[in-house]
Amino acid sequence: xxxxxxxxxxxxxxxxxxxxxxxxxNWLFARKHGGTFLLRVEDTDxxxxxxxxxxxxxxxxxxxGLDWDEGPDRGGxxxxxxxxxxxxxxxxxxxxxxxxxxxxxxxxAWRFRFxxxxxxxxxxxxxxxxIDYRDESNTPDMVVxxxxxxxVFHFVNVVDDLEMEITHVIRGEDHLMxxxxxxxxxxxxxGSPPQYAHLPLILxxxxxxxxxxxxxxxxxxxxxxxxxxxxxxxFIALLGWSPKTDQEIFSLEELADRFALENVNRAxxxxxxxxxxxxxxxxxxxxxxxxxxxxxxxxxxxxxxxxPDHFTAVAAAVKDKVRLLEEVPTAVDxxxxxxxxxxxxxxxxARANPAVNELLETLAxxxxxxxxxxxxxxxxxxxxxxxxxxxxxxPLMFALRxxxxxxxxxxxxxxxxxxxxxxxxxxxxxxxxxxx
RNA sequence: GACCCGUUCGUCUAUCGGUUAGGACUCCAGAUUUUCAUUCUGGCAAGAAGGGUUCGACUCCCUUACGGGUCGCCA
Numbered sequence: 001x002x003x004x005x006x007x008x009x010x011x012x013x014x015x016x017x018x019x020x021x022x023x024x025x026n027w028l029f030a031r032k033h034g035g036t037f038l039l040r041v042e043d044t045d046x047x048x049x050x051x052x053x054x055x056x057x058x059x060x061x062x063x064x065g066l067d068w069d070e071g072p073d074r075g076g077x078x079x080x081x082x083x084x085x086x087x088x089x090x091x092x093x094x095x096x097x098x099x100x101x102x103x104x105x106x107x108x109a110w111r112f113r114f115x116x117x118x119x120x121x122x123x124x125x126x127x128x129x130x131i132d133y134r135d136e137s138n139t140p141d142m143v144v145x146x147x148x149x150x151x152v153f154h155f156v157n158v159v160d161d162l163e164m165e166i167t168h169v170i171r172g173e174d175h176l177m178x179x180x181x182x183x184x185x186x187x188x189x190x191g192s193p194p195q196y197a198h199l200p201l202i203l204x205x206x207x208x209x210x211x212x213x214x215x216x217x218x219x220x221x222x223x224x225x226x227x228x229x230x231x232x233x234x235f236i237a238l239l240g241w242s243p244k245t246d247q248e249i250f251s252l253e254e255l256a257d258r259f260a261l262e263n264v265n266r267a268x269x270x271x272x273x274x275x276x277x278x279x280x281x282x283x284x285x286x287x288x289x290x291x292x293x294x295x296x297x298x299x300x301x302x303x304x305x306x307x308p309d310h311f312t313a314v315a316a317a318v319k320d321k322v323r324l325l326e327e328v329p330t331a332v333d334x335x336x337x338x339x340x341x342x343x344x345x346x347x348x349x350a351r352a353n354p355a356v357n358e359l360l361e362t363l364a365x366x367x368x369x370x371x372x373x374x375x376x377x378x379x380x381x382x383x384x385x386x387x388x389x390x391x392x393x394x395p396l397m398f399a400l401r402x403x404x405x406x407x408x409x410x411x412x413x414x415x416x417x418x419x420x421x422x423x424x425x426x427x428x429x430x431x432x433x434x435x436x
Numbered sequence: 437g438a439c440c441c442g443u444u445c446g447u448c449u450a451u452c453g454g455u456u457a458g459g460a461c462u463c464c465a466g467a468u469u470u471u472c473a474u475u476c477u478g479g480c481a482a483g484a485a486g487g488g489u490u491c492g493a494c495u496c497c498c499u500u501a502c503g504g505g506u507c508g509c510c511a
Contacts, residue, residue, distance in 0.1 A: 109509050139439090143509045173442095173505060200505090201504070203503090240448090242450070265442095265448095265449085271448095272462085274461060285474095321473060350471090379470090382470095397471080412469095
């Protein structure tokens with residue numbers, strides 16, 4: 001049996017991290033077992049569907065790297081993949097229910113008559129779950145076809161899973177109580193049920209339900225802030241699933257390799273944005289300087305900063321220091337143009353030592369005389385200058401950093417000197433000397 | 437309210453009947469460093485409560501509490 005999983009979003013809003021994780025687990029499970037992952041759009045609610053939402057979901061999945069084997073823009077033998085285009089299919093299956101005498105009319109709508117018995121299901125995550133359908137007050141017969149002739153979610157969802165030969169339904173825990181309904185429908189339709197796995201939901205840091213406007217909820221916010229798709233996927237995979245090792249940083253391929261539904265937790269997990277950023281940092285560190293540069297460039301351009309030929313070197317100087325790509329522009333602006341600003345507090349701190357202040361012009365002159373400029377050479381000149389004046393090189397180093405960057409922290413001083421070059425470095429030292 | 441799922445450091449988790457209950461994020465301290473950061477080392481911090489079962493329970497059972505989910509002609 002070939003594994004076939006699906007992600008079936010309804011295009012009524014943006015892709016939510018919860019939905020993204022559901023899609024991810026379906027994708028991972030399919031990849032792990034050499035199966036097929038398909039995307040089906042449940043657009044039966046015409047009033048709430050929008051093209052923008054549909055596009056946002058596609059874009060979000062693609063950005064995360066969760067490509068589908070069958071579905072919109074990709075085709076397949078089980079289409080169409082938009083429920084709005086499948087009316088004839090549903091009509092045919094609905095007739096089976098009528099023929100079998102399992103539906104009856106009520107106010108113009110058609111209700112499905114449940115078999116009044118105890119329902120037992122084997123959930124791949126929750127284990128055995130028993131729900132008693134003998135109690136009619138708790139489980140009233142459900143509407144499957146509305147009075148306007150359209151079909152409700154439960155019906156189309158089940159029919160499509162049958163038609164598309166879905167073997168494993170991996171979905172949010174909010175569907176757990178729907179499962180016996182689906183099982184009954186499948187039974188009445190004469191189909192064989194897929195295996196189910198219900199994922200616990202993702203909660204806010206305070207334990208409340210995560211909704212659209214909560215931080216971290218919308219997937220399209222992540223690329224804007226400078227998260228790498230691999231990092232987001234890595235982080236949400238660890239929310240409710242454990243690889244059973246101490247390793248925390250994984251590529252999509254590694255995740256697919258290790259994924260197992262048995263290792264999905266039963267308890268809902270809270271979303272920790274701090275850790276999500278840490279994971280992103282780990283992925284940024286793992287990038288090559290070239291790849292990091294390519295990823296960072298759009299953020300620098302968006303900030304209105306110039307992008308020179310040697311931008312890769314500039315980006316590399318801060319690669320291991322940022323957690324989000326959106327931090328890059330402010331981290332490198334002094335390396336890209338002369339119009340950067342000096343941090344007042346830091347300047348005051350740098351001015352504290354008069355002996356150092358007096359040496360700045362001397363240092364500039366030393367820089368002038370260097371015939372073969374390099375960060376190391378410049379540092380050596382600084383050490384010489386300090387030694388001659390009988391002061392420690394440390395404070396002078398700090399003053400130099402402030403003169404060059406306007407702030408107290410940043411990349412290695414040698415790297416800064418290399419990137420800035422002799423003329424710019426010397427000019428900044430001189431300018432800073434005059435500021436004092 | 438009824439029904440279902442759950443409950444290990446603040447958070448994500450490992451351990452699945454016998455462990456000093458392990459790792460990671462955060463936080464704190466120390467080291468390194470030209471300052472900050474990074475990095476490294478160390479530290480703080482947990483089995484919801486009460487009953488069983490057992491030689492022995494975080495691990496199994498029951499009860500309570502708490503959290504989440506579901507009870508639509510939404511999906």
